Amino acid sequence: xxxxxxTPKFQVLKTGQSMTLQCAQDMNHEYMSWYRQxxxxxxxxxxxxxxxxxxxxxxxxxxxxxxxxxxEDFPLRLLSAAPxxxxxxxxxxxxxxxxxxLFFGEGSRLTVL
Amino acid sequence: RKEVEQDPGPFNVPEGATVAFNCTYxxxxxxxxxxxxxxxxxxxxLLMSVYSSGNEDGRFxxxxxxxxxxxxLLIRDSKLSDSATYLCVVLNQAGTALIFGKGTxxxxxx
Numbered sequence: 001x002x003x004x005x006x007t008p009k010f011q012v013l014k015t016g017q018s019m020t021l022q023c024a025q026d027m028n029h030e031y032m033s034w035y036r037q038x039x040x041x042x043x044x045x046x047x048x049x050x051x052x053x054x055x056x057x058x059x060x061x062x063x064x065x066x067x068x069x070x071x072e073d074f075p076l077r078l079l080s081a082a083p084x085x086x087x088x089x090x091x092x093x094x095x096x097x098x099x100x101x102l103f104f105g106e107g108s109r110l111t112v113l
Numbered sequence: 114r115k116e117v118e119q120d121p122g123p124f125n126v127p128e129g130a131t132v133a134f135n136c137t138y139x140x141x142x143x144x145x146x147x148x149x150x151x152x153x154x155x156x157x158x159l160l161m162s163v164y165s166s167g168n169e170d171g172r173f174x175x176x177x178x179x180x181x182x183x184x185x186l187l188i189r190d191s192k193l194s195d196s197a198t199y200l201c202v203v204l205n206q207a208g209t210a211l212i213f214g215k216g217t218x219x220x221x222x223x
Contacts, residue, residue: 033210033211035213040215041215042200042213042214042215042216043157043200043213044213045212048209048210050209056209058210090156090157097204097205097208097209097210097211098145098204098208100145100146100147100162100202100211101159102157102159102211104156105156106155106156107155107156
């Protein structure tokens with residue numbers, strides 16, 4: 001019963017470093033997405049994908065890259081980390097956004113110093 | 114104006130109370146609406162969809178008022194286990210993304 005698996009769960013970076021947050025789902029979902037959650041800001045969409053090979057930007061895409069080479073995986077890359085990217089990151093998947101049912105990973109807590 | 118707005122609360126109620134949360138959305142073309150629940154330091158989970166005719170799931174009732182562009186969630190007979198943040202969610206017009214409100218925090222005490 002893996003569902004959506006995110007790694008790492010915790011990460012501390014220095015400003016300017018790059019890293020990749022991994023996300024994998026085993027439910028054969030076409031739709032995958034990344035959100036960040038900050039106090040007072042709620043969940044904000046970073047990038048999403050409606051299927052392998054297709055990605056699009058959400059509300060706050062700057063500083064992040066994604067790719068979707070397989071149905072199962074949707075990694076989020078931070079190109080040059082900034083303190084403003086300190087946040088909790090959630091990966092979510094679903095059959096489609098239209099169903100309204102997204103399954104979220106447990107979150108990755110990132111701190112950028 | 115934010116696409117989805119909620120009163121952040123917190124709402125502090127005793128066990129057994131009835132509590133209602135409201136949410137407003139800005140895009141009149143929005144078609145699909147949902148409520149999610151998020152426990153402290155956990156991931157969000159779908160609580161229920163919101164249908165035009167209103168819908169009920171046990172102690173939870175969701176209603177939609179398209180004319181006023183607001184969505185409500187009513188919780189009857191509150192339990193301690195209902196303590197959580199409730200997120201109002203709207204499907205964007207393109208049908209490609211879920212837009213989350215900032216959430217309303219509920220604390221139920223004995």
